[in-house]
Amino acid sequence: MRRFLPFIIVGLVGFITIIGGVILYRANRPVALTIPRETALGNEKRESMHVRGPAEAPVTLEEFGDFQCPPCGTISGPLLEIEKDYGPKLRVIFRNFPFPNHEHAMEAAYAAEAAGLQGRYWEMHDLLYKEQANWSKAPDAKQLFVSYAKILGLELDRFEADVAGPTVKARITADQERGKSLGVNATPSIFINNQGVPAKSLNPTALRAAIDEALKEKEKPTS
Amino acid sequence: MLSQSKPRTQQSTAVALPRGTVIFYAVVALISLAGLADATYLTVQNLAGETAICGGSSDCFRVLGSVYSKIAGIPVAAIGTVAYFAVFTFATFAAFAYQRARTFLAVTVFLMFLSTLWFLYVQAFLL
Secondary structure: OOOOHHHHHHHHHHHHHHHHHHHHHHHHOOOOOEOOHHHOOOOOOOOOOEEEOOOOOOEEEEEEEOOOOHHHHHHHHHHHHHHHHHHHHEEEEEEEOOOOOOOOHHHHHHHHHHHHOOOOHHHHHHHHHHOHHHHHHOOOHHHHHHHHHHHOOOOHHHHHHHHHOHHHHHHHHHHHHHHHHHOOOOOOEEEEOOEEOOHHHOOHHHHHHHHHHHHHHHHOOOO | OOOOOOOHHHHHOEOOOOHHHHHHHHHHHHHHHHHHHHHHHHHHHHHOOHHHHHHHOHHHHHHHOOHHHEEOOEEHHHHHHHHHHHHHHHHHHHHOOEHHHHHHHHHHHHHHHHHHHHHHHHHHHHO
16 A cells, blocks of 8 residues: 555545646636627717727727736737727727826826826826826826826826816726726726637637628628 | 575665664655645646746746746656656565665756756846
């Protein structure tokens, strides 16, 4: 018996490891989020709805993002490429979902929304992601956001008033509430035609594959 | 003259070990279990896609989302799981006086030590 004991111990530990891993995976397995058809475009009265691309595009990509979240910054460049490549076939919606543990994320969202009130939301959105590494570490990010507003040719007095005003706060709160109601708990969270993209597919190749799949679905004749 | 032969297991693979040595290998095996649990957890997190977003934590993403977190497409955590399981296996067999297991254990631990130095260097200077 003693001769077989090490084999039994090792086999048992291996078995427990595999079973434990499977149980843990099942518990952590990402839930496939979906946006109910009736709330697909949200409550337009309260929400900001920043859209890029034609309304009749067969594929809609909706992102919940945090301007200070590194993976959001990493995916923003490839997303721009994807937008260019798919052209009128793709419509992109961005929703604010700033995390409180990111020191300047909320301020960045305010800046983007304030730029949006002057019709330059996407320009500020792109600039914030492009410059993420710089303002994320800055002690006074607000000053940098004002300088970005200047670069974008915004009316600075109005921008600064809007950043501190209630309108931008209400819009961000509405975005956050929408995200929470859909089960969003991490950023970036991306939905393609109302179907949540799993976290491990948040890379350019998998996103393109998901968009292609959604396009194929749309092209299928409805019986 | 009759030849006296030792039991086969003792002759080829196992020799009696002092009690202190047995305890030493048992402790090594137990410690490796902690590493095995941690590496398994990180592997599962990786497979579930959690490390792709890291819950918004920039430090976590910087490490687990970096190019150094995978070797030939395999997550480092998965390699760690195999390594810690190997240490547990070799330590267990060494505690049961399997001589070859002691050699394998020493080689595995040495390789893991070198890996640790590499990952410390990556975190300190490259990320």
